[in-house]
Each structure stands twice: as structure tokens, then as C-alpha cells.
Amino acid sequence: xxxxxxATLDVAxxxxxxxxxxVAVANRFAKQRGTAPDVAFDPSRDRVVQNVLGPFDPxxxxxxxxxxxxxxxxxxxxxxxxxxxxxxxxxxxAGPAANATRRLLSGFSVGVNVPQGLDYDFDTxxxxxxxxxxxxxxxxxxxxxxxxxxxxxITPGDALGSVQVSSNxxxxxxxxERDLLVLSDAGGAAGSGDDGAIYVIDAASISSGxxxxxxxxxxxxxxxxxxxxxAWNGDTLWVAERVNGQLLRFDxxxxxxxxxAPAASLALPDVYSVELNPEFLSPGTxxxxxxx
Numbered sequence: 510x511x512x513x514x515x516a517t518l519d520v521a522x523x524x525x526x527x528x529x530x531x532v533a534v535a536n537r538f539a540k541q542r543g544t545a546p547d548v549a550f551d552p553s554r555d556r557v558v559q560n561v562l563g564p565f566d567p568x569x570x571x572x573x574x575x576x577x578x579x580x581x582x583x584x585x586x587x588x589x590x591x592x593x594x595x596x597x598x599x600x601x602x603a604g605p606a607a608n609a610t611r612r613l614l615s616g617f618s619v620g621v622n623v624p625q626g627l628d629y630d631f632d633t634x635x636x637x638x639x640x641x642x643x644x645x646x647x648x649x650x651x652x653x654x655x656x657x658x659x660x661x662x663i664t665p666g667d668a669l670g671s672v673q674v675s676s677n678x679x680x681x682x683x684x685x686e687r688d689l690l691v692l693s694d695a696g697g698a699a700g701s702g703d704d705g706a707i708y709v710i711d712a713a714s715i716s717s718g719x720x721x722x723x724x725x726x727x728x729x730x731x732x733x734x735x736x737x738x739x740a741w742n743g744d745t746l747w748v749a750e751r752v753n754g755q756l757l758r759f760d761x762x763x764x765x766x767x768x769x770a771p772a773a774s775l776a777l778p779d780v781y782s783v784e785l786n787p788e789f790l791s792p793g794t795x796x797x798x799x800x801x
Contacts, residue, residue, distance in 0.1 A: 705733030728768025
């Protein structure tokens, strides 16, 4: 069996599931697909995004996808790859012989800086990429004016904005209504203790350089060792904590600070990804949790 590296849903209820070498797309996963074997992956209606064609010679494969962003309104499928570090850009309907339209490579390199989280804001045409260097790359006019270099870099800083506090960003959510970024920081090596953190940065659309965080949750009570994927509803944050094997829930995140314990936790060995099921899907409430 292939290890799963992420999972997310689009507005139709299709699930996009990452594994070494590609992305599996399970049609209507979040809706009623019936009972087994109807719920199993079916090549006649499901698909994989695997081989990369397009304007690249020779064509490169997707190696180690770690995050995906699906933009339903713009018809984009973005994949962060740490094997050949960069961000692939596809059409949302991409399949096994996918034609990637472009890829972002500048600023990424193996062992130095790799993309680990993605969030695209359709209304402002802005892509936010969480990086292992502890920075967020920001690409403005991402579709309108294609380019390879980030227009801005946001780095979480201390209260004075003079010292970087982040070291290894993984999860990222851009709250467009409040214009803030919610970030997970995996800290040092996995298993080295609860050195992970959650950061919130305000005014994401205009921030640049070292930016003071407005919320910082970190410490032994948090249970954050290697926090990865995030799910956010505007008040509550769910965190996939892989090393400790926990799905953590922080209620009222914006009012928390320091060594704040989660409001609830659920033991899930090797949990890697968490996704809230949008209210308009069936079932109407709840969420999905992915382990490998």
C-alpha cells in the first residue's frame, strides 16, 4: 500500500489524495457513493495525476507531492512537490498524462527550501506557499501575470519584527475575510520534543519581510511536535499532529497565546492531513481525516 501524504475535497465532493509519485482523484468521495465495492477507487470514473507532459523537455514526473490546492472557480490544480522541489500548475481535470501549464522552481532546492503547504485566493489571484525555510512565498497576480519568482516573502517574527521565530512551516490557511494567515511550524527534527508551533499573521495581503505574529501557540502543553495540515473555520483550528499521532482541536484560536492546551484531541496514529467537509456536501457536517 502507498502511504498517503495529503487529502482535500473540491466543491463537487471529489477527493484529491497524494501518494509518492502522484495524486489520486476519487470522484464523489464526500458524497454518497453507496457501499463497497462502489466506494472503492474505480478507474472508469476516478483518475490519477501522475505523468507530467506540457512545455518541459524531457517531461518530469511528480515525485513526492506533499500538498494540493484545488481552485474550483479558476479550474486550477496546484501540487507542491518536495522530490523535485517546486509547485506544479495543472488544469483541475488533469489526468494520468497531465499537461502541466507551468511550475514554480525559483527559490526552492532539495535540503534547503521546499514547498510544504499551499493556499490560493481566487478573488485576489494570490498564491501563498508555506516553505521549509520558515517563510511564506507570496505570488500576486498568479494567473493574470504568470511568473516564477515570488512577489513577496512573509516571515513570522517576534513582537518587534526583528527576529525570525519560524523554522519549518508546513500547514497554511489564508482567511480571506480577516486577511490573516494561520501557519503550522514543525520546528526541529521530528521526535525532538514538543517544539512545534501555530502562528497567526495579520494583514497578509500587504505584509512583507519579517512580520510580528499576532498569535503564537507553542509549548509542552500544546502537544505540537510536528504539526502539519490545518483545517480552519474562522474560530476553531484542527491540527494534524503526525509524530504524536493526534488530531488536535484549538477552540477560539485568536484568543490563545503561549503554552495553550488543545480543547480536544483524538488519537490517530500517523495522521498527516485534516480536511473539513464543506457544509453543502453530504453529509453536511463533519470532516475527513487522513492517515497513512
